[in-house]
Amino acid sequence: GESVGLHLPTLSVQEGDNSIINCAYSNSASDYFIWYKQESGKGPQFIIDIRSNMDKRQGQRVTVLLNKTVKHLSLQIAATQPGDSAVYFCAENSGGSNYKLTFGKGTLLTVNP
Amino acid sequence: DADVTQTPRNRITKTGKRIMLECSQTKGHDRMYWYRQDPGLGLRLIYYSFDVKDINKGEISDGYSVSRQAQAKFSLSLESAIPNQTALYFCATSDPGGAQPDTQYFGPGTRLTVL
Numbered sequence: 001g002e003s004v005g006l007h008l009p010t011l012s013v014q015e016g017d018n019s020i021i022n023c024a025y026s027n028s029a030s031d032y033f034i035w036y037k038q039e040s041g042k043g044p045q046f047i048i049d050i051r052s053n054m055d056k057r058q059g060q061r062v063t064v065l066l067n068k069t070v071k072h073l074s075l076q077i078a079a080t081q082p083g084d085s086a087v088y089f090c091a092e093n094s095g096g097s098n099y100k101l102t103f104g105k106g107t108l109l110t111v112n113p
Numbered sequence: 114d115a116d117v118t119q120t121p122r123n124r125i126t127k128t129g130k131r132i133m134l135e136c137s138q139t140k141g142h143d144r145m146y147w148y149r150q151d152p153g154l155g156l157r158l159i160y161y162s163f164d165v166k167d168i169n170k171g172e173i174s175d176g177y178s179v180s181r182q183a184q185a186k187f188s189l190s191l192e193s194a195i196p197n198q199t200a201l202y203f204c205a206t207s208d209p210g211g212a213q214p215d216t217q218y219f220g221p222g223t224r225l226t227v228l
Contacts (some may be wrong), residue, residue, distance in 0.1 A: 008153060032215045034216060036217075038221075041222075041223050042221055042222070043117075043203055043219035043220050043221045044219045045219070046218065049213065050213075051217060066200070072134055082181070089155065091217075093215045101215070101217055102155075102164065103155040103156040104155055105153065105154060105155045106155070
């Protein structure tokens with residue numbers, strides 16, 4: 001999962017396994033959350049989002065779970081593929097029409113064939 | 114995202130030089146942002162703009178300036194580059210009136226090295 005240290009947390013999985021990446025967010029007033037995927041040499045790419053009035057949202061092979069009680073967000077990737085190898089990070093919007101997203105530092109996912 | 118482009122993609126420069134990084138978007142979004150990314154750290158906001166006449170400082174604006182020349186263009190300048198400005202720089206856009214008003218869409222990034 002995410003940490004505030006200088007070294008990215010890492011998760012290594014076998015191809016075909018499910019992956020779970022965790023994120024602890026900071027602001028209890030945040031009402032919108034996003035997961036981004038960043039491949040080496042590329043910009044962050046939107047994966048999936050969730051609003052605070054939901055606790056689960058599913059996309060194609062991905063599911064985001066939100067636990068507001070403990071301020072925790074997770075991204076589940078089903079049947080992980082080598083192309084899923086990347087840094088994943090969460091972002092939170094602290095509410096309303098506020099422009100600002102606060103980004104986590106990321107988790108490096110490595111998928112072994 | 115091909116809708117957000119950044120130039121140059123890579124730049125090596127020397128301390129004291131003036132550098133401009135450019136961002137263009139074809140998404141029609143009003144809001145644009147500049148971030149820097151350092152190894153092991155999250156994205157940090159440098160400047161943001163809600164429309165052509167609006168410019169706001171982010172959390173790390175010192176040593177940087179921006180210009181919003183048009184809705185589609187937002188440039189970042191380093192007036193006198195220093196080595197600790199070596200980083201990856203990302204431009205992003207968002208559409209407050211769209212289906213996902215808070216979502217930001219990123220360009221491919223500019224890798225800047227200051228020697």
